[in-house]
Amino acid sequence: MVDPANSGEGVELLLAESGERERSWRLNFDGYRRVEHQDTPPRGFQDCLGVLGTGDVVAExxxxxxxxxxxxxEMDTLTDRGFLPGLSKEERERIAKSETLAIRLSNIANMVLFAAKVYASVRSGSLAIIASTLDSLLDLLSGFILWFTAFSMQTQNPYQYPIGKRRMQPLGILVFASVMATLGLQIILESMRSLISNEDQFSLTKEQERWVVDIMLSVTLVKLMLVVYCRSFTNEIVKAYAQDHFFDVITNxxxxxxxxxxxxxEGWIDPVGAIILALYTIRTWSMTVLENVNSLVGRSATPEFLQKLTYLCWxxxxxxRHIDTVRAYTFGSHYFVEVDIVLPSEMPLREAHDIGEALQEKLEQLPEIERAFVHLDYEFTHRPEHAQAHDT
Structure with missing residues (x-):
């Protein structure tokens, strides 16, 4: 007989055992705990050279x-709750308004400061100032491209663009970067021509010098304030604006x-400074081009991200029964995911479909994923469904 006084405790024990059996088929890392390590003492000469020692490799x-x-x-939380915990709706709206304000302030400042630097370029005729103004033009136009591509991606057309328009942004940046690289090359050629030719030496009157110094220092101060303001946000776009403002401070x-x-x-310092700024601009945008090319060609996600997806699927x-394939590749700024899972061959179609659809919805809840495709199979010994094409 069951003691009524202990019946509640017995029910709780049975429920706990049932829950343990229910979770036994899952991968579980609850037994692992993070160990806090003490800070290692400074290593003097190795720290100066940036050389990793054995302790650094182990710590990494x-x-x-x-x-x-x-x-x-995080994946366990998504599996148990069906959603990822986050901020409340009011907090998200407040943060979104602050981020929008930071972006608008940055765009307005870029327009006003670009006009001021154009005036300084005209008054001084300095190739270095013109090259710095070109960098401000980059900031202004890149902000416009980000806005235009974001607007284009929001206007969905499922008939003409069935998988969305996520690639509009990297494509726009590629076109823009090509134009800016051409302008930077033109400044380099003009500076080289000025160095080779026997033109008059560069000189500024007192009034021109005062105007140029006042404008450039004012622009630099405003940009520095925007750097501090934009770096207080966690949004990637606002952080990108902060980086652009910081680069503008350097070029100014x-x-x-x-x-x-x-x-x-010496007068030759002006064209040399212009060449340095033009090369810096071309290098910066070349790195941006490489990043966006990777997002267009469908580069694979990192092994750590694939591990996370595999853990979630299992x-x-x-x-x-098995996980045959887990793929994640870039599609614009997000990932497309393909997953092949193996289910029992005798399972009814209705049940198998529900399992696959639920997994697809769960994967698409991750913020990095644009769309997920789940393929159901009953065995895993076959060749891949999508064989790699080979040139003959």
Whole structure:
């Protein structure tokens, strides 16, 4: 007989055992705990050279393991609750308004400061100031491209663009970067021509110098304030604006110093400063081009991200016998995901479909994923469904 006084405790024990049996088929890392390591003492000469010692390699390895466990815990939360915990609706709206304000302030400042730098370029005729103004033009037009592509992606047309228009943004940046690289090359050619030719030495009158110094210092100060303001946000677009503002501070200082040195020391310093700024601009946008090319050609996700997806798929349902394939590749700024799971051959179609559809919806809840495709199979010994094409 069951003691009524202990009946509640017995029911709780039975429920706990039932829940344990229910979770036994899942991969579970709850037993692993993060170990807090003490800060290692400074290593003097090795720190100066940036050389990794044995302790640094081990610490980096354990840090990767900690991050992996954090990702797995996040997937467990998604499996148990059906959603990822986040901020409340009011908090998200407040943060979104602040981010929108930061972007608008940045765009307005870019337009006003670009006009001021154009005036400074006309008054001084300095090639270095013109090169710095070109960098401001980059900031202004890149902001316009981000706005235009975001607007284009929001206007969905499922008939003409059935998978969306996520690639509009990297494509627009590629076209824009090509134009800006051409302008930078033109400045380099003009600077080289000025160095080779026997033109008059560069000089500024006192009034021109005062205007140029006042405008460039004012622009640099405003940009520095925008750097501090935009870096207080976690949004990637706002952080990109902060980086652009910081680069603009650098180009403003280099352009102003080159113009003043050319006026007081040697005239050839001005075209040399312009060449340095043009090369810096071309290099910066070349790196941006490479990043966006990778997002267009469908580059694979990192192994850590694929690990996280595999863990989520295996813990999705106890009927899953094998995971045949997990792919994630870039589609614009997000990922497309393809998953092949193996279910029992005798399982009814209705049940198998529900398992696959639920997994697809779960995968698409991850913020990095644009769309997920789940393929159902009953065996895994066959060749891949999509064989790689080989040239003959």
């Amino acid at each position: 390895y354990y840090q990767q393991q900690v991050e992996m466990l954090e990702h797995f815990n 200082v280099i352009g102003l110093v080159a113009a003043l040195l050319a006026n007081y020391v 813990n999705h349902h106890k009927a899953i």
